[in-house]
Amino acid sequence: MSELVFFLEEPSAKEMLKSVLPKILPDTYIPIYVVFEGKQDLEKRLPGKLKAWKSHGAKFVVMRDQDSGCCFIIKSNLVNECRNSGKPDALVRIACHELESFYLGDLAAVAKSIGPNNLAEKQNRAKFRDPDKLSNASQELKRIAPNYQKISGSRDISKYLDITNNRSKSFNALISGVKRLVDES
Template structure:
């Protein structure tokens, strides 16, 4: 099987495996996880979109989950899906796992987490002014914003000149400045709380 062949390698110590849709989330977690779960051992693996991720969950997670002390964390963008229906689908796909599995839905996509921390955006892009946007109604619950990646591109002066947001670059820059204890994205806070609980 070609998909996620790395998962068949046996871990020699307890480890948390993060299974993600894409590389931009990997870039973000590389900056965020040392702040959320300092001292923990983990591996981050991104996939080529939701179909590739779901295939890995179904076919590879059962084998991976038999390693001693393993915890699996699955992060999946909500996009246009119903959140509860999507989470239930992922639960079904991972039901053969022999370890604890944490499933978290990113509402609606990763950039909603960034919009939840306007101060981090300002640090990453100095021409942006957080005070101009952070009290606007639409940004009070960033999980409700449709296409947050497009909103991010439109409000950040350094990004406006691009037709399409460079998600990898934005993820690396903004996540490096984020405060994991202060974010308006409920799905981000839900992820942080769940992750801390599962490793405690």
């Protein structure tokens, strides 16, 4: 069994991955989640955690939200931290702008999990065609699905996420990157 270690900025990302990863990971991989207390904590403690990880054959994924920062700068800084920590092959993925963009990319999953039932028909509206462009994805999700709560919502919605048909480009980049990472073994 090989370890696939995820370094995450928040617990809601872990809840999402716990449902999504079984859909794409071979049985030979065990996901391990290291959850930080926000993006500053992740960036501060990531180098030490990477350097300390000694399991032979472990693969690493670093994921955080873009929020209001520049995606390219954030990713470049994290890639450099991984390289400088002796893990140059770590996969770095940024949720543009927020994790909730992943959910806005599959409104059918939101409708099935927390409602309301008519959300799927909104997927072709301009704002939901490319949810990564929304700088306020969490507010937008809460507006259209008032029952949404960050951790329980992530747990519920992710059970229904379609990994092959999501409008969020950053979600698709995460899925394809993880698949490529495990296929390289």
